[in-house]
Amino acid sequence: MEEIEIPTEHLHEAIKEKTEEHAGKEGGKSTLYIAVSTALMAVLAAIAGLLAGHHSNEALIEQVKASDQWAWYQAKSIKAAISALNPVKKENAPTPEQVKKDGEAIMDKAKEAEKNSEFHLNKHKTLAAAVTLFQVAIAVSAISILTKKTLLWYTGVVIALAGFGFLIAGIL
Template identity: 30%
Template sequence: MSDDFHVHGPHDHELEHVSHHNSSHSFANQIAVTTAILATIGALYSYMGGATQANSMLYKNNAAIAKTEASDQWNYYQAKNNRQNLNLLALDLLPENKRSSYEKMAGRYEQEKEEIKAKAEALEKESVEWNHRSDEQMHLHHRWAQATTVIQVAISMAAISLLTRKRWLEWLMWGLSGVGVISGIFAILQI
């Protein structure tokens, strides 16, 4: 026997040919790799969707806190207003020689009310800004959720196409994959 010469049997030749040229094997590998890539993309999209939803809730909470603080300031403003009104009433009821301290207090209350009013208005504005930021984050959350859903459907189509060996399902998977990736790009760009 020579080491330079090796004879393959017909069965060996057929196995070698199938392993190198089998389109169904190549099809399965392509779908498997695509599914892994889509699952990774889907996981990233899902994470971003959860993060934007958490941000939205946090911002909504901040808006509620600012609104509550503004309400507290308006209540404080009203209390100062009531005290000022009582002092002004006292000015009408008291004799001239006892009015000076009540005039000073009424003036002080007027100044304090302006400071309280400015703080309350600033807190209301802050609440509106937090609400706006929350709405933006919720919009992004919806974009991420849409992208994740489309990617998940594409993964399902990959599995079905692998099981049925239907090329049109593979093309559907590719189309859905493209739509999912584009939806994710829209979310990244905050569109």
């Protein structure tokens, strides 16, 4: 699975320009708070993106392991069926009970790998939601600087807090 890209470079440039433009003017301090909080949102988005990519990769690896186990299970089952049909029994041929026991162990490993894959995929989805919320919060905060509307910044902070909630849920 591919990693989540976080295109925020142009927002950082716009925020920096507006911060410098407002420096020394009335409201320059609030612009600084907005700029710092937006940078923090970008850091959290990057962390969430990195973790989402990790869990995506782990989900894929676990799914491959599960597929391998199921293929092995099928191969052993086919081999046992062919062996059972052969009128000449080999002296070290596995008994049907051994085949069943081995098959159950392989099946258990396959199911465990599938369970792990699903766990990582759910973490990926949660962290991807966090990235999305952080990106929206960054955009709203950038718009607040451009429009000089502090209410938009508060909205961005609320959205970022929701993203932080998803980030924490994805970590735990």
